[in-house]
Amino acid sequence: MRVMVLTVPDCPNAPVVEERMTGSPTVLINGVDFFAVPGTPPSLSCRLYRESDGRADGAPSIADLREALNAADATADCECPPMDSAGRGGRGRLAPVAGGLRAVQQAVLRHFAATGAAPSAGDLHAVAATHGRTVIEALTDLAAEDFLTLDDHGSIRAAYPFSGAPTRHRVRLASGIEAWSMCAVDALGIPDMLGTDAVITSTDPVTGDTITVTSTQGRMPFLPRRTGRP
Structure with missing residues (x-):
């Protein structure tokens, strides 16, 4: 059996899955996503999983992981693609x-x-x-x-970390330039990467609330501020 974990770069929920099983927000077992919701399009964003009580979590629960593993045929041959080498030889996102x-x-x-x-x-x-x-x-x-x-x-x-198309995450730099980011974590990283102040505005994927974070020279001394549904 091969278990593959797929995440966007620096996904904050990846370590959660690694603690719950050796392996992140998209878990492939023999190439199959057992947690896929029918009709959900592919997305370069953080993924949410629903618990049995309706609460959202950043990774599958231990019980759900066990159920998926039990449902998989551990003896079946897997024609999965080869695993990429981690970290691109230490370069990360540096070409x-x-x-x-x-x-x-x-x-x-x-x-x-x-x-x-x-x-x-x-x-x-x-x-x-x-x-x-x-x-x-x-x-x-x-x-x-x-x-x-x-x-x-x-x-x-x-x-x-930039997106050329609109996303839920907007970063307004001290220069006045506004840019879209790929995900919330990328939005938080842009001020630090550029060494500038910024105001980050994101939309909560569950509630639709607008969340604003102020970053000062890459640091975020202020707690996120919710401004209600847009």
Whole structure:
């Protein structure tokens, strides 16, 4: 039997699952998601699990994990994809220097920080050309290694921690620039990454309440403030 745990980068609920079983918010047993809700679309966001009493939790309960494991055929052959090496050789989300990938990745992130939006191919042409690459080549390589994601037209959809499309998590930087983040944890990381003050506004996925957090130079001295349903 193979148990695979899938999470978005720095997901805060991953350690919870690792404590409850050796392995996070999406748990695949022999390639099957036993906790999938029919009709739920894929999402790069934190996942919630409902307890028997209706409460939401960031990871499956011990009882639910045991039930899923018991339901799986432990003796069946598993045609699961090979596991990726953890931590990308210690680089995390930092792209390799070779092929100009890191330079293009940093240009993408700087554009998000300066404008709040994803750069176009024209915005990246000069830096890619400096390394003897086309923009399409560099972005394709970065997407293949999951340093960013592209839409069906090859345009940048997201570059961790930024999202090029609206999400529930909005970060207003001290410069006045507003950007979307991939998830709540990414939103909290943006001020620290840029070394700037920011006001983070998120929508609670369960209640719909608006939650505001003020970050000062990457630190968050104030408790989140709920402002009610938007």
